[in-house]
Amino acid sequence: MDRLGRAALSTLAAREGATLPPSGWSSQDIGIVHFGIGAFHRAHQAVFTQDAYAATGDDRWGICGVTQRSDAVKRQLAPQDGLYGVLERAVGHTGVKVVGSVREVLFPAEELDAVLARIAAPSTRIVTLTVTEKGYRRDADGRLDVADPIVAADLAGGRPASAVGRLVRGLQARAEGCDLPLTVVCCDNLTDNGTVLRRLVLDFCDAMPQGGDLRDWIESHVTFPCTMVDRIVPATTPDDRELGRQVLGLGDEGLVTAELFKQWVIEDRFSGERPAWELAGAQFTQDVAPYEAMKLRILNGTHSTLAYLGALRGHRTIAESVTDPELVGIARALIADDVIPVLKRPDGEDLEAYGASVLERFANPALAHRTTQIAMDGTQKVPLRLLGTVRDNLALGRQPHAALLGVAAWMAYLASAEGAGGLALPIDDPLADRLESEVRGCSDPARVVDRLLDVHEVFGDDLPGNDAVRGELVEDVARLLR
Incomplete structure (x- = not known):
């Protein structure tokens, strides 16, 4: 069976249950870097971002996805031109929404310099994260666990392997390069998640040799709004992939499965421009x-x-x-x-x-x-x-x-x-x-x-x-x- 990709999209127009990405999806510039491009992000924030693009035509918000543990997602999406399907299922409903908002996937274990360059790029205005609760490597008091071997190695000046370490090194590259403000949006299930992430980032700076200047730059240039995210996204099964093939008539190695419901509540505290996520159903508030x-x-x-x-x-x-x-x-x-x-x-x-x-x-x-x-x-x-x-x-x-x-x-x-x-x-x-x-x-x-x-x-x-x-x-x- 043929595989999902740009060349195969024309075969989907007449297929019942298949929804195509909006026109121009492949020409979007990258404006968002996302850490942790697993199933949840692809079924949630990436969908909101595509829907905002469909509503406005603002093509500055393509996503660069950064994998954390392996290059599996890159291997899934690269042969498909970044396209993947979201299999939405409910009683009496089965459909596949094809998403094209992920324009690039990078594996930092092999492409760290490219990740840091993306964060430092003037066109990047937002970094988002879904790295799970344990990915933040906190100690019993909720602060950065500087005794964690991976965090300690990051602080010692090695090529960073933790999410916070990679983010801070990216912010350092931005401070030394374009010196433009940035918004960092945590989308994980942590109480007061934006505040938590900001504290961890500053903890990392405090533990770095000569990290004071970077800390000052972050405090004056970077905001960390809090968010609440909600969508049930189970692990994709072989049966799900087969159902996706039946709907699309194409193979899709990047398929994710989700319910119809989705919700995103975001603190309205951005350091610069952002996608019109509210037109895709996101709620902006002063208190998340x-x-x-x-x-x-x-x-x-x-x-x-x-x-x-x-x-x-x-x-x-x-x-x-x-x-x-x-x-x-x-x-x-x-x-x-x-x-x-x-x-x-x-x-x-x-x-x-x-x-x-x-x-x-x-x-x-x-x-x-x-x-x-x-x-x-x-x-x-x-x-x-x-x-x-x-x-x-x-x-x-x-x-x-x-x-x-x-x-x-x-x-x-x-x-x-x-x-x-x-x-x-x-x-x-x-x-x-x-x-x-x-x-x-x-x-x-x-x-x-x-x-x-x-x-x-x-x-x-x-x-x-x-x-x-x-x-x-x-x-x-x-x-x-x-």
């Missing part, structure tokens, strides 16, 4: 925090809870977990009883309706979002998605039973090699070796809870000493392990 907390705690917190509980019960996907009456009851209780009462309501948002829509989205059987995929990186996710809810309820004198059950499910998942029906429960986490040695295979619930409460990076200093929290976690873990 309420939207961010809404999404992290309602959607992401419920997602993780269903993933851990579902995997323990042998459910392979989130959609299967939502068909389990007991689990969906826990999810509803988490949202209604523990999360919403301690949230600030964003302007124009109905939190109850948002919670109901989240569960409807999770139930989409067309999206095979694996429970064990959502279960990854728990030490990074649990503090943001569940423990903030726990702490806010405790501060009000309330015991958050459903949120604590979600935490207990993470603990039981770590202790269990298999879920019901023999489902393998891998530990994929930055602290995997430590977690496995501490609790994997342990059947004593009190020991599991105590050893995990001692993980300061997750629970801090306050929660381990709370007897009511510990007691409920032990009871929940005991029940889950049975």
Whole structure:
């Protein structure tokens, strides 16, 4: 079968379910550099950017994608002239939207100089990032982990390998070259993500030899707006690729899969020009925090809870977990009883309706979002998605039973090699070796809870000493392990 690419686009016009990129897509100049060009960026920010181009014809905002760990995406997209499809699936709907906003992909392990040159180029006005929570290499206090071997090597003057190291070296090249302002937009699930990234960048400068001048330049030339991003983007399966081939009549090695829903809330704090993302549906606001907390705690917190509980019960996907009456009851209780009462309501948002829509989205059987995929990186996710809810309820004198059950499910998942029906429960986490040695295979619930409460990076200093929290976690873990 022929492969998706510029020459094959003419064959798609008459195919039902296929949407072509707007005219002129291949002539866009690069104005955005994106770190972490995985499935989420390609199904989210790249789609918003293409839709903004379609609405305005402003061709200055093509994307240079920077891979982080391998050159796989470059190998997928280069033979396709940067084109790829977003397979959008819902009950009664299957379509493929072909995206052409990614104009270049660079692999910094081999093309670092080209990456730094792109950041320094006068035509580049924005850098965006989706490198996952663990990609920022923070310590237990949320600052840059200068003891991390990769960060330490970056600071020693080697060719940078961390996302923050590469970004800072790019900013250094820009300061020494064009000296124009830049906006850096973090699109990862971190509380106050723009502020977090700014602090990490400045931490890197402070740890650099003679980094003071660069720090001053960044503080005067670079802004770091906060954002909230939302779209369910499961890992693409062979079945998805086959369905994409049926819709397009072409092979597509870069295909990604997503739901129809997408949302992007952005703090309106840019140092210069930007795409007209609002014409593509993005929301600009002066305060992202309420939207961010809404999404992290309602959607992401419920997602993780269903993933851990579902995997323990042998459910392979989130959609299967939502068909389990007991689990969906826990999810509803988490949202209604523990999360919403301690949230600030964003302007124009109905939190109850948002919670109901989240569960409807999770139930989409067309999206095979694996429970064990959502279960990854728990030490990074649990503090943001569940423990903030726990702490806010405790501060009000309330015991958050459903949120604590979600935490207990993470603990039981770590202790269990298999879920019901023999489902393998891998530990994929930055602290995997430590977690496995501490609790994997342990059947004593009190020991599991105590050893995990001692993980300061997750629970801090306050929660381990709370007897009511510990007691409920032990009871929940005991029940889950049975």
